[in-house]
Amino acid sequence: MMAHATNVWFVAAAWMLLAFVASVVSIRTGISVALIEIGMGVIGGNFLGLETSEWVNFLATFGAVLLTFLAGAEIDPDSLRVHLKAALAIGFVSFLAPFLGAWAFAYWVTGWTYQGALICGIALSTTSVAVVYAVMVETGLSRTSLGKMILAACFVTDLGTVLALGAFFADFNRWLLVFAMALAVALRFMSRLTRELIATFGATRVSEPEVKFLFLVLFVLGGLATTARSEAVLPAYLVGLVVAGVFVEDRVLVTRMRSIAFSMLTPFYFIKAGLFVSLPAMVTSAGLILALLAVKLAAKSIGVWPLARVFKLAAREANYTTLMMATGLTFGTISALFGLEHDLIDRAQYTVLVTVVIGSAVVPTLIAQAFFQPDVKEQSPAVEEAGAGAVSAGHGR
Numbered sequence: 451m452m453a454h455a456t457n458v459w460f461v462a463a464a465w466m467l468l469a470f471v472a473s474v475v476s477i478r479t480g481i482s483v484a485l486i487e488i489g490m491g492v493i494g495g496n497f498l499g500l501e502t503s504e505w506v507n508f509l510a511t512f513g514a515v516l517l518t519f520l521a522g523a524e525i526d527p528d529s530l531r532v533h534l535k536a537a538l539a540i541g542f543v544s545f546l547a548p549f550l551g552a553w554a555f556a557y558w559v560t561g562w563t564y565q566g567a568l569i570c571g572i573a574l575s576t577t578s579v580a581v582v583y584a585v586m587v588e589t590g591l592s593r594t595s596l597g598k599m600i601l602a603a604c605f606v607t608d609l610g611t612v613l614a615l616g617a618f619f620a621d622f623n624r625w626l627l628v629f630a631m632a633l634a635v636a637l638r639f640m641s642r643l644t645r646e647l648i649a650t651f652g653a654t655r656v657s658e659p660e661v662k663f664l665f666l667v668l669f670v671l672g673g674l675a676t677t678a679r680s681e682a683v684l685p686a687y688l689v690g691l692v693v694a695g696v697f698v699e700d701r702v703l704v705t706r707m708r709s710i711a712f713s714m715l716t717p718f719y720f721i722k723a724g725l726f727v728s729l730p731a732m733v734t735s736a737g738l739i740l741a742l743l744a745v746k747l748a749a750k751s752i753g754v755w756p757l758a759r760v761f762k763l764a765a766r767e768a769n770y771t772t773l774m775m776a777t778g779l780t781f782g783t784i785s786a787l788f789g790l791e792h793d794l795i796d797r798a799q800y801t802v803l804v805t806v807v808i809g810s811a812v813v814p815t816l817i818a819q820a821f822f823q824p825d826v827k828e829q830s831p832a833v834e835e836a837g838a839g840a841v842s843a844g845h846g847r
Contacts, residue, residue, distance in 0.1 A: 458505070465506065468494055469717030482819065483712075484584040484720050485812050491724020502722055510722040513715030514580055514780050515668055515686045520707060521583035521601050522690020523697040524592050530694075533599040536761040540599075540754055541577075541606020544775045547753030548746045549575035549614065555745045560738065565618075566799060569789035572614050573803050574746045574810070577607040578779035579687065580719065581811050585774070585819070587708065590826040596767060600774050605687050611781050612684055615788065625678035632674050633685050636667055637692050644696050648703075661706060664693070681784050723779060727808055731801040742806045747814065750776035766822050773818035782807035 468490040476483035494500030502510075530537070553571030556562040562570060582604050583592070591597035647660045667689060672682030697704050732739060754775045758768035786803040789795040795803070 461503070461506075464494075464498075464500065465718060465721060468500075468721055472717070472721075480819070482581075482585045482588055482815055484581050484716070485815055487717055487720035488724040488808060488811060491721035492727045492729070493724075494721065495725035495727065496729045500721075500725060502725065506718055506722065509715055509718040511672075511682055511719075512668075513711065513717075513719035514683050515672060516707070516711045516715055517580040517583055517719070518683050518686040518780070519664075519668060519690040520704070520711060521579045522605065522687040523694050523704065524583070524586075525598050525602055525605075525691060525694050526698050527695050530598065530602050530691075533595065533602065536757075537599055537602035538606055540757050540761070540771070540775065541603035542610060543753040543757055544577055544603060544607040544750060545575045545610030545614075548749040549610070551745050551749035552742060555742065559741075562795075562799065566789065566795045568618055569785060569794050570742070570799075570803060572611055572618075573782045573785040573789070573807060574742065574778065575607070575614070576611045576778045576781040576785070576807075577604045577775050578777040578782070578811055579604045579608060580716070580780050581777045581815060582774050584712075584716065585815060587712075589819075589823065591824065594824075594826060596763075596771070596824060600771055603771075603775060605691075607775065608687070608781050611785065615785055619788070619792065619794070621679050623678065625674070626680070629671075629674040629678040629680065629685075633671060633688065636671060636685070637688055640667065640689055640692050641696060644693050648696070648700060658706065660703060661710075664689075664707070683780055683784070723783065723808055723811070726783065726801075726804045728801055728805075731798070732805055735798070735802050735805075738802055739805050739809065742802065743809050743813070746778070746806065746810055747776050767824055770818050770822040770824055773814040773822065776810060776814040778807045778810040782810070 469487060472483055472486040472490045475481070476486045479486075491500070549571040551571075552574040553567045556570035557564060557567035579601070582600060586592035586597045586601065592601070644660060644663065647663055651659050668682075668686060671685040671689065675682050675684055751772055754772045755768055758771045759765075763771060783804055786795070786800050786807065789803075790797065790800040
């Protein structure tokens with residue numbers, strides 16, 4: 451029914467039915483709705499004939515863009531400055547360790563080509579801002595200093611992924627320069643223009659001019675990024691960071707944009723992610739998939755956990771941070787798709803990578819939520835007392 455339906459309303463209803471079921475299951479089980487939606491996508495793609503279309507792809511892509519933007523906008527500039535060293539150190543090692551580990555394993559153990567191994571390393575180096583942010587919002591950790599530090603570290607990790615992809619495979623062209631210049635201008639003036647819009651029209655207008663302005667900027671930058679053969683999600687986090695101060699002052703604006711994202715857009719993104727998982731291919735390549743997933747999780751743990759302890763996170767929070775940094779989705783699938791489209795990897799290797807990436811979105815998150823979920827009520831006062839030297843050392847002593 452879903453694969454060959456010509457009535458766009460029924461197709462949309464099928465996607466939203468899966469999203470609704472995911473929400474109910476998430477509430478009943480306490481598991482992040484993002485993970486349930488990915489599972490719904492696996493079911494839809496393998497058993498229900500669910501397929502993507504141009505409009506679904508756009509909604510899914512914009513869902514990823516808006517999630518990434520909101521993740522950046524949630525980072526209080528003062529909190530970022532307090533935990534800058536921790537975010538930079540943890541984020542950098544979170545990128546470097548799995549990049550080197552996965553590249554070496556793919557090249558020396560599985561016999562992939564040098565460029566294919568590089569794509570493997572880049573795809574598995576990522577941390578999913580989308581998954582982490584969704585979990586942080588659901589649990590309330592996005593309001594804590596620990597949550598803000600983790601989100602900032604996620605950005606550093608994915609920045610390393612973007613730079614690596616660009617350094618090894620970038621197609622430098624004039625549009626890339628135009629995109630870079632437009633992004634620089636946007637970052638310079640976004641905060642002031644958003645504040646002026648709110649001051650001029652007020653923050654309670656039913657026409658929501660400030661939300662439309664933010665969407666306009668994200669659309670323009672996304673268009674320029676795509677024209678430059680980059681990805682629309684790349685500038686979203688930076689734009690979110692520069693308007694974070696505005697969002698700290700206007701929590702109503704955050705609530706409105708969250709409602710738009712989580713109710714309409716992100717279900718398409720997470721369900722679509724699940725569609726890439728082929729259960730027959732998983733069975734055929736199960737050994738390699740498990741091995742690469744183990745390489746990624748081991749490399750993240752070896753790199754991140756000791757640093758988390760160095761920055762005085764309690765053991766429970768260090769475990770939680772390590773598992774959150776081990777997630778992957780958006781940039782992992784983007785990197786794998788880049789490799790496929792440029793003939794750097796074949797379709798079988800692509801299936802393996804995407805399955806590993808999605809597995810890394812599910813497995814670490816489930817473990818983190820089941821065994822190491824920080825208590826938000828205890829977390830908040832501990833953060834305030836810890837100051838710059840420790841995110842929450844008092845919680846674990």
